[in-house]
Amino acid sequence: MYATEKSGGELSGGGPSVGGMTDAIVVEGLVKRFGATTALDGVDLTVAEGSVLGLLGPNGAGKTTVVRILTTLLEADAGRVEVVGLDVSREADRVRAAIGLTGQYAAVDEYLTGFENLEMVGRLYRLGRAEARRRAGELLERFDLSGAADRPAKTYSGGMRRRLDIAASLIARPRVLFLDEPTTGLDPRSRLSMWEFIADLADGGTTILLTTQYLEEADRLADRMVVIDRGRVIARGTADELKAQVGGQRLEFTVTDAAVLPGMVERLRPLAVEDPVVDVQARRLSLPVSGGAEVLAEALRRLDGATAEIFDVGLRRPDLDDVFLALTGRVAEEVATEDDPTAEPAITGGAR
Amino acid sequence: MSSMAATLSDSVVITKRNLIKVKRVPDLIVFATLSPIMFVLLFRYVFGGAIQLPPGTSYGEFLLPGIFAQTIVLGSTTTGASLAEDLQKGLIDRFRSLPMSRSAVLIGRTVADAGLNIISITVMALTGLVVGWRINSSVGEAVLGFVVLLLFAYAISWLMAMVGLLVRTPEVVNNASFIVIFPLTFVANTFVPLETFPSVLRTFAEWNPVSAVVQSARNLFGNTSPLAPTPDAWSLQNPVLYTLIWVVLILAVFVPLSVRAYRRAAGR
Numbered sequence: 001m002y003a004t005e006k007s008g009g010e011l012s013g014g015g016p017s018v019g020g021m022t023d024a025i026v027v028e029g030l031v032k033r034f035g036a037t038t039a040l041d042g043v044d045l046t047v048a049e050g051s052v053l054g055l056l057g058p059n060g061a062g063k064t065t066v067v068r069i070l071t072t073l074l075e076a077d078a079g080r081v082e083v084v085g086l087d088v089s090r091e092a093d094r095v096r097a098a099i100g101l102t103g104q105y106a107a108v109d110e111y112l113t114g115f116e117n118l119e120m121v122g123r124l125y126r127l128g129r130a131e132a133r134r135r136a137g138e139l140l141e142r143f144d145l146s147g148a149a150d151r152p153a154k155t156y157s158g159g160m161r162r163r164l165d166i167a168a169s170l171i172a173r174p175r176v177l178f179l180d181e182p183t184t185g186l187d188p189r190s191r192l193s194m195w196e197f198i199a200d201l202a203d204g205g206t207t208i209l210l211t212t213q214y215l216e217e218a219d220r221l222a223d224r225m226v227v228i229d230r231g232r233v234i235a236r237g238t239a240d241e242l243k244a245q246v247g248g249q250r251l252e253f254t255v256t257d258a259a260v261l262p263g264m265v266e267r268l269r270p271l272a273v274e275d276p277v278v279d280v281q282a283r284r285l286s287l288p289v290s291g292g293a294e295v296l297a298e299a300l301r302r303l304d305g306a307t308a309e310i311f312d313v314g315l316r317r318p319d320l321d322d323v324f325l326a327l328t329g330r331v332a333e334e335v336a337t338e339d340d341p342t343a344e345p346a347i348t349g350g351a352r
Numbered sequence: 353m354s355s356m357a358a359t360l361s362d363s364v365v366i367t368k369r370n371l372i373k374v375k376r377v378p379d380l381i382v383f384a385t386l387s388p389i390m391f392v393l394l395f396r397y398v399f400g401g402a403i404q405l406p407p408g409t410s411y412g413e414f415l416l417p418g419i420f421a422q423t424i425v426l427g428s429t430t431t432g433a434s435l436a437e438d439l440q441k442g443l444i445d446r447f448r449s450l451p452m453s454r455s456a457v458l459i460g461r462t463v464a465d466a467g468l469n470i471i472s473i474t475v476m477a478l479t480g481l482v483v484g485w486r487i488n489s490s491v492g493e494a495v496l497g498f499v500v501l502l503l504f505a506y507a508i509s510w511l512m513a514m515v516g517l518l519v520r521t522p523e524v525v526n527n528a529s530f531i532v533i534f535p536l537t538f539v540a541n542t543f544v545p546l547e548t549f550p551s552v553l554r555t556f557a558e559w560n561p562v563s564a565v566v567q568s569a570r571n572l573f574g575n576t577s578p579l580a581p582t583p584d585a586w587s588l589q590n591p592v593l594y595t596l597i598w599v600v601l602i603l604a605v606f607v608p609l610s611v612r613a614y615r616r617a618a619g620r
Contacts, residue, residue, distance in 0.1 A: 072449065093451050099449070101446070101449040104442075105441070107442035109369060109443060110441075111372060111377060112372055112373075116372065124451075125450060126358070126452075152376055
């Protein structure tokens with residue numbers, strides 16, 4: 001996918017077509033200060049062309065600040081920031097022609113109809129009038145908004161506005177799409193359909209940088225993740241790598257009588273990759289293992305019928321909540337909801 | 353596309369967007385026209401009898417150019433409040449992320465607001481004709497009179513644009529601009545002749561650009577009496593020139609400052 005006919009032809013030295021560059025976004029040593037507060041303290045990240053990066057962190061971690069800098073809305077204080085091979089501050093206009101942005105709050109004009117909103121944004125991306133109208137029609141169709149095309153956006157539900165907002169950012173077929181918390185505030189059903197739209201876009205080859213507080217969302221949509229907290233990257237990798245970083249999977253047994261636990265530990269120890277953890281109070285044994293269901297089968301075999309006291313058994317994989325807890329010492333949801341989203345500049349001091 | 357043509361085309365798109373809102377929210381038009389009508393009637397009939405005028409002047413003729421000036425200067429505050437609203441709703445962020453001209457949002461805004469001002473000045477003129485205001489000059493002079501009024505209001509729009517982008521809350525923009533606009537339009541020859549002012553206030557009023565705007569309109573509509581005393585201040589002897597100097601000055605300062613404020617505008 002290419003941005004517009006216009007910028008496509010202008011790309012030259014340093015452009016993405018030169019030298020087989022494969023990273024659509026390159027950020028190195030990014031620093032941003034708001035007064036005395038350091039919002040971003042040396043962030044590095046890259047996003048490969050055509051992939052989806054999930055930028056995770058609690059509110060106030062600096063996610064939105066990263067997005068605002070990458071989309072030319074905010075100037076960095078230090079660091080190298082390139083989008084599709086273009087420097088975001090020196091070649092801002094060419095960057096803008098190649099990107100689409102959907103912010104935290106649906107930025108649609110309430111008084112314009114859905115169609116008029118898209119046509120306006122299309123014209124401002126410098127599409128011709130006919131092309132802008134054609135794209136507007138296509139996108140309304142694709143985002144299930146055709147029926148509401150001629151109604152002012154004021155009458156739209158939250159989910160519809162968000163879809164219109166994403167449609168607007170796609171009108172000029174951007175090569176890189178920034179989605180800043182695209183499902184915050186949506187009901188579960190709208191969230192699911194939004195996920196499908198985003199997954200479709202990713203399949204279509206659009207490079208996406210997605211910020212979210214929802215770990216499930218990142219797990220589902222992102223190829224790779226970067227976790228930031230207090231303006232610094234605290235972890236990065238695929239979901240599996242991050243989970244591995246917190247520890248692999250565990251076998252968990254809950255028994256009806258804690259007295260059987262020592263015996264079980266004895267028998268199962270050969271399967272453990274690390275020391276088993278016994279919680280007598282909870283009558284629970286947690287056994288770090290590697291491998292899948294076959295480990296569970298093997299464990300039951302080793303217990304050899306001595307299972308009368310077993311109340312519950314399961315193979316548990318860490319989810320991103322565990323990752324977050326392990327990395328920050330805080331529970332993601334809890335941290336995420338306590339800050340005022342308008343207090344962006346307060347950033348690093350914000351969270352506990 | 354050259355950058356001039358691009359700016360023009362983007363500005364047209366934004367102007368159109370702003371005017372669609374006027375069409376969809378009829379309240380805007382209703383209030384933009386009702387309040388001028390109210391002002392005309394209020395001053396004409398409540399204060400009209402109490403105000404001492406130079407011999408040979410009817411209050412209807414004296415009043416209307418003043419009401420025109422006050423109303424459209426107040427109308428210009430819309431620019432600030434609307435931009436603050438766009439900022440709050442994240443629209444300015446969207447526009448700033450687009451490869452569009454950096455001044456088009458402001459040009460489109462101020463031009464649309466000038467459009468609203470044209471509507472309200474038309475309504476006021478018609479109401480004025482009903483309550484005894486007359487144009488006693490040539491068509492050319494009368495048109496120039498309206499142009500001077502609208503130009504000054506347009507310049508004030510750019511000042512308000514900067515206020516709106518810096519203050520960022522529509523309600524605060526409104527309150528803040530009233531504090532400035534009311535003294536500016538009342539400490540002037542808008543509603544009463546300058547001869548009635550105490551001396552310090554009178555000097556301020558003589559050099560107040562709003563007085564010059566009103567004086568220009570009165571001269572160009574033929575609403576002055578030949579028996580009225582010649583004003584002492586240069587500003588009121590050459591009101592059109594003095595007004596145009598202010599227009600150029602305000603635009604020269606606030607166009608660049610507003611564009612700068614737009615480029616740096618931080619949404620929420």
